[in-house]
Amino acid sequence: MLLLHLTGSICISLLPGFTSAVKGPGTVHGFVGRSLPVMCHYDKSYQTYYKYWCKGYDWLSCTVVVKTRGLEAEVKAGRTSVKDNHTCSCFTVTLEDLREEDAGVYWCGIETSGSDPNTQVTIVPESSSDLTDPKAVEATVGSSVSVECSYDQRYQQNIKYWCRRISERNCPPGISTTGSERPVIKNGVSIQDNHSLNHFTVTMDDLTTSHSGMYSCAVSQPGGLDLMTPVNVTVLVTDVPDSRDRGGFFQNYQIYVTFLVLICMKMPIFLTMVLAITWMHRRNRQHSDEVTTPETQS
Numbered sequence: 001m002l003l004l005h006l007t008g009s010i011c012i013s014l015l016p017g018f019t020s021a022v023k024g025p026g027t028v029h030g031f032v033g034r035s036l037p038v039m040c041h042y043d044k045s046y047q048t049y050y051k052y053w054c055k056g057y058d059w060l061s062c063t064v065v066v067k068t069r070g071l072e073a074e075v076k077a078g079r080t081s082v083k084d085n086h087t088c089s090c091f092t093v094t095l096e097d098l099r100e101e102d103a104g105v106y107w108c109g110i111e112t113s114g115s116d117p118n119t120q121v122t123i124v125p126e127s128s129s130d131l132t133d134p135k136a137v138e139a140t141v142g143s144s145v146s147v148e149c150s151y152d153q154r155y156q157q158n159i160k161y162w163c164r165r166i167s168e169r170n171c172p173p174g175i176s177t178t179g180s181e182r183p184v185i186k187n188g189v190s191i192q193d194n195h196s197l198n199h200f201t202v203t204m205d206d207l208t209t210s211h212s213g214m215y216s217c218a219v220s221q222p223g224g225l226d227l228m229t230p231v232n233v234t235v236l237v238t239d240v241p242d243s244r245d246r247g248g249f250f251q252n253y254q255i256y257v258t259f260l261v262l263i264c265m266k267m268p269i270f271l272t273m274v275l276a277i278t279w280m281h282r283r284n285r286q287h288s289d290e291v292t293t294p295e296t297q298s
């Protein structure tokens with residue numbers, strides 16, 4: 001029987017595109033303290049069969065945690081619940097308040113009179129502190145800003161990325177690593193992982209105010225939720241040196257204009273005065289000449 005089961009599994013795993021009566025997500029990552037839904041799909045012919053969630057590394061000796069009665073009604077046992085849905089031919093197992101000790105191998109199974117169809121599901125609880133970084137950074141327009149994102153060492157080889165947040169879980173990758181330490185540069189943004197320090201650095205160059213906003217440091221997890229942690233980037237407008245420059249220019253301009261006005265307006269007045277004095281002086285001399293001349297003549 002066991003031999004049959006083993007050879008069966010080997011043959012199944014060797015058959016590409018083999019459609020099992022039950023399909024699951026394989027490995028599921030979830031955050032500690034949150035609820036983790038796991039969905040298993042089954043063949044339509046099993047709609048009214050009992051569906052169950054079994055815990056244990058070995059399928060043959062796993063312990064049933066919770067089981068339906070072939071109906072769509074939810075069945076609960078402790079923090080685990082199972083709910084069948086005949087419309088989608090799927091059942092959802094939900095682990096509430098996920099804990100570290102929930103880590104391990106489980107099975108989605110369907111109770112039959114023969115050998116039960118099943119699929120293995122591995123649960124990987126993750127603490128939110130697996131990815132830590134500064135929550136907020138500030139920089140000035142035209143400068144650059146670097147953000148260091150630290151991660152747990154088990155994610156060394158994972159792809160890391162930097163994204164601009166649309167919503168809490170919607171953050172399309174802007175720039176990503178390849179999982180290696182090779183730096184990647186794109187549109188003035190660079191990202192580089194450092195496996196020995198368990199962190200990656202994101203640098204945004206030539207900042208403008210439009211770069212202000214919520215971003216995320218993220219670690220990609222194939223087959224699970226990407227780890228993400230928000231970073232608030234604020235680009236400050238430094239009008240201090242700017243306005244001082246402009247003030248200086250305006251001040252100099254004012255002095256220049258005043259000087260021009262002085263030259264242009266006062267110069268004619270000055271020239272007129274000089275001319276007037278010269279003319280008067282000359283007239284006086286002429287007059288005295290006229291007066292004295294006859295005297296000397298007579």
Ligand SMILES: *[C@@H]1O[C@H](CO)[C@@H](O)[C@H](O)[C@H]1NC(C)=O
Nearest residue numbers: 072083084085086087088089
């Ligand atoms: C069953 O699944 C269908 C399709 O996914 C969904 O529209 C429906 O609301 C689900 N029913 C229940 C009872 O959850």
Ligand SMILES: *[C@@H]1O[C@H](CO)[C@@H](O)[C@H](O)[C@H]1NC(C)=O
Nearest residue numbers: 181182192193194195196197
């Ligand atoms: C990682 O950081 C260490 C220490 O700062 C440094 O010596 C090393 O060159 C860095 N690695 C890469 C790939 O930048």
Ligand SMILES: *[C@@H]1O[C@H](CO)[C@@H](O)[C@H](O)[C@H]1NC(C)=O
Nearest residue numbers: 136138213214231232233234
């Ligand atoms: C980001 O930081 C700025 C400046 O400190 C603040 O005004 C803004 O509200 C923050 N945004 C979020 C979403 O926390």
